[in-house]
Amino acid sequence: MSELPDRSANINFLREPLLRKLCELLDKSRAKTGWRRLGELVGSDRRFRVSSDEMEMCSLKVLDLEGSPSRTLLRLMGERGCTMGNLLDYLQTLGNSEALQCLKPSALQILIQPQSVALISGHNLRLSCSAVGKPPVQYQWFKTKEEVPNSVSQDLIINTVQQKDAGFYICRVNCEDAFEFSQWAQVDVLNVSSYGQGCHFQEGQLKVVIQPQSQQLHVGESLQLECGALGRPIPRYQWHRNKVPIPNATKRKHMIPHVMQDHHGKYCCEIISSSSRERVWTNEAVVVIAPRISVQLAGAVECTEDDFYALGASPNEFLLNSIPEQLYATDKVALLIGNLSYQNHPQLKAPMVDVYDLTNLLHQLNFKVVSLLDLTESEMRNAVEEFLLLLHKGVYGLLYYAGHGYENYGNSFMVPVDAPNPYRSANCLCVQSILKLMQEKETGLNVFLLDMCRKRNVHDESTPNIILRVTANIVFGYATCQDAEAFELSSSGFTNGVFVKFLKKRLLDDEKITVLLDRVAEDMGQFDATKGKQALEIRSSLSERRALTDPVLPADTADLAQTHSRLWAKAHELPESMCLDFDCGAQIKLGFAAEFSNVLVIYTNIVKKPEDMSFCQAQVTDFSQDLDVDPKEMNRETPEETGIYLLSSSLPQHCLYTRLSSLQKLKEELVFTVCLEGTFTSMDDDPVHWTKSINIGKPLIARLDLYRGVRKNSCLQTCLMPHSPSHSPCHSPGPEHRLHLHHRQHQTQDCNRLSLQQHYLEPYEHLQGAVGGFGDCYIGSIGQVYDSPAGPASSSDRLSIPIEATDDINELQTVFINSLQLQHQ
Template identity: 25%
Template sequence: MAKYDEKMRIPDLPFDVHRELIDELSRDLGWIVLARYIADEYDIFSLSWMNDFEREQNPLDSRRQIQKLFDELDKRLCNVGNLCILLENCELLNALSVLCYPEPLTIVKQPKSELGKDNAMIAPHKGITLSCKATSLPPPQYLWYHNNVELENETNGDLNIVVTSTTQEGEYKCQVMQRDRDGYLMRQLFSDTFYLKIKPLPVVIIEQPREYIEVKEGGTLILTCKAIGHPEPRYQWFRDNILLNGQDSIELRINDFSVQDEDVYRCYIVNEISSLYSNSTTVKMEQTRCKAVAKVALLIANSDYTNFDPVKKAKNDAALIARLLEDIGFNVICLSNLTVNQMRNAINIFCKLLSEGVYGLFYFAGHGFNMQDNYMLAVDSPKKYLRTDAICDSQLLAMAHLETDPTLLVVILDMCLIVPSRDDNPEIHKEIPIIYEYKSKKNRRNLIRAYSTSRHCPSYERKANDFGLYVTHLSKYIKSTVPVTKMFKQVQISLEKTLKGRERDQIPQLTSIVVKPYRLTDMINEAIKSLSTLITFPTRTILQTFTRLGVECKITVGSFELPYLNIVRIAVAHVNNYEVSFRNRFPTDPNNLYSFPGKNECILYNPQTSKGRVIISICRNGNELETIEFNMNDYIPCLLHELEQACGV
């Protein structure tokens, strides 16, 4: 009901009421809403008049426009009663409350589900909208609550709920408030309660306990298992399938750990929908950590074969393992595409470093085969190869222990172990093999051999992956702090879970005679001095003058592709507008020098095979103008020279 005579003209309203009415219509552009409604419903304002209205957005201008609107309405005999009807139709209730007496607060719509119920069960990631509607003058204000806790920023009649957490389950209700024009609370009501229930969810483990852990004597064993589900999961820990009383939380804790606490532990998680067991954890008493005098690794990646298909991932695999080994303190010799003589010499160099107290690791990626023993093929192996054209792991072991006796020797062969076809290569089946005797002076428990596959089985790569299957999983665990044998078993389990189709013919194999808990991450007491001399390969820059042309240039020699020592880059700079060409002083078969036109640089594979002599020419338009003979022997690693020595093993 209006406070004033409904037939009263708008200009006759009291001054303070008139001002308050203008203030309310200025808020949130209410005056534009009113003007548009009048224009649409009664067609009494011209388009140009409305356009002028639309342009006036400044608060000061809006007050003039509202007064202009009131003047237009007064001209058309619009009185206070008519204005009240217009404001109500536009739902401009705050402005309407200036002209009318308060009306009582009443809830006219309670929050219900689509089925009209006061409860609902919602699946995760689904939603529901709860609505509460009230009438009053001044207009009602809304505030939603969940389990009697105010929901921030939920201040309108509709509450949209999307289930993202089980904590959203519970009671929802809406508080409806009526305040006077000065902001004082006049009355408040609460809606009926709506109960939201979330559909049950099965148990899902989101954090597994570690597979292996060592605890110091007297220390505290802590294992953690976390799961989600609805209703909330419950936990129970077991030791060797025997329930542990009082261990019924996310965390298992055993204080004052002793050898009697060593065992296998796991957690049982359950709710009303499902149950799961966690992975098992093997718990051991922490032993005194072993220490190495030094840690040395030789990695050979044979990818580009003269007579066989390339092994495309071999170089990536060896490079990745090299970087990981360097991270845990290994001195790494990483070489690619070696001939059989170079392989023997590289192994000889490696074996000389394996003195007592040293951890040695040998890794080979390339082609291989099995005939009573496991053989690694060099890049120059003939099409119809014999065992004498390859190197077997027994030969490697014999060389490693003939003069030295390392504390730990790990051999990793990442290659196929299929027997050569009798039809394709009959001679190898007639060959009498050389027997290599594995001898150890005193340490007979120091050898671990890991194979990417088993005898008579293939080893696979996936085209879409950057690395071979075995190294993909080996790289996950090689830096772990568990004993080496445990680490390789983790690799086997991890690989087995991912093999598909014919890949399941690849069956990783592990043999070990190691007793002590050696780890690849064990600390080093001191380094091998001779190794750094062998593998040092800093980038060097040499000043060179082409005297006849008067050109002073810089020649830079360094590694082209780390971590490989036998791939060398030579670059020539500051040759003015001349071109540079490169060729070997002594031709090699196959060619090992590749230049890049326009870049003034070349790449040399196994530079020691060309005796370190490279002819560098200054050219113009393809014509040589002056040449020099550049000797790289002083700039490449010493180890490369030893690769070319005659080998009697």
């Protein structure tokens, strides 16, 4: 048996043979010394907290064919930080001498494990395994399950290794009746002769010897890219297409059985040393995917491309005008803004979920995405300026906005979270102004997805004169029609707005963007909850079959593209995880994750603690006042307790979590304190504290200093253009009183509550509503403009103030009949 981990090591590091034997002993031991009594001891220890429900789950494992209650219990203990020292103490308390003896180191110990290696065909292979024991040990090597002939020494040597020798090897070490297996070692044999290369292996050096080759394929054919590097142990691989990592492409050979045209691009592989973390890159391989040529000629004879060449002619002579040209983007970038925490207007809910879902989908389409929540006016303008820096000729630019908004004279306005009540164009961002600036960049495609209200703002009589260029590359997807509201669905949890609910089901389709939006509109039209109240409107000047799935082929100006990529990476740079060693002997892991481009998650975990420390916990504190962090929502035991709902499933378990939002407000480098609290059995559980100051610089979007005042080249300069008399005249709401639905949710106070008529919503998710209007009550929407020119209304002008509409359906009729007074929210 190999040497055990030390007492401070986690019990999850127990090797399988030892763990299996220990579980067998605990499973069959009598009640006072078995797994159930062990669970009772652990359950009474606040450090590991095994509950009665978890003990019941362990006991049910006996119903499985090879189930083990002990294995399940030990796994739970290990996940909560139980060490070998803790387990030995528990077994000593139980008096289980067999289990204790099982955990004592044996005289048979493997000192040197064989290492995986990548080497060139024709070179010599040596794998080594060394063990000590009394009497002397014996060795036997295996390749997978088969014994390697004549391999009974501690070194396995194969002269002139060939491709057939590649595979997995393991060594069995015998000492009388005891035996132990080494760890597996992989041997990767690189055949470089076909690439015209030769190289001598140098221990410890990472060297690429196989480069991926450029290829030209037809749709439906198989793509195989191969690279290879020497290394001991075998290096790790990550394939990239157009500088973007390909998910799950982590093998030396990257294969696509049936290529499509959107697989066109430049491929390269990042190779990482498993020991020194050295990184090297292969050359780029250009993969061109051409459509298959097949034409129906007279007499119903189908001619393929090979048939044309057999006739001595090029198929292009026949099909020059019939084959659609493959369209490309030189880059794809997206700015996603979700405003929900308004200072002077109803609070919203769905924008956070909408932005999160669209971010993940756009990443799959190879977009560079900046996703931001809750921006003030200056922050929005500066974010747009940074977005514009990523644009250049041929780029696909996409802007998604969810929040309050309005539309006047054909111009759409996005409302920042600090906009006054009432707001006007000077307080908001004009979408058409942003489009004008995008056109100046000669972008290949401009897509605007606006998830906001388009009601007219009666407080804003300005008519910006924004002169746009005539281009055939503009697409607007409005979540609702002109002079109408957009909605979000009411739910006890987090959910999407109506627009994104259907958009996210279609966004990855390989369709022209206008066709994709048409299908979203059809889906929305079948949703009874909003039928007749919200309909997607599409405006487009697109004359080509541009799609969000189009491949990316960087422009010839490689330096410019790299500069823009660095700008994007600058806004998404996470601090590296770190281990902190404290004087008491404890070690803490400090990790980071990004929920949005301006939302950072910090988590702490106990990696190691002294044997005599009965309790240990690490918390983060003392954050910059710019971030306005609520201490009550920091250092929580579950992500959800601190507001991390969307990222919680991908975070490590059994940590303390803290969520830092609004990083764009951070003016200085982020410095905070990690406070370690511990108690020792010899000190009557009096807590002792240690602290470390941590500086992680400016993480994520904080590096762009969006908090600064509006910059010289921002979209504000475009918004402030002279008024034009050529715009459509003001269109005021009709005199009739209309009943509308509300887009977003905001908080209620103690007042009379309103809700929607039951026949609108019975079989569906409820829609949140609000009340406002001109003399009579109606249920308003996102971006609703309220008749209160003097600012926030008092109870005397209550009928022009929005108020919550709840799911209490039966109250609506009573409110209208009794003309109850409405209280300002």
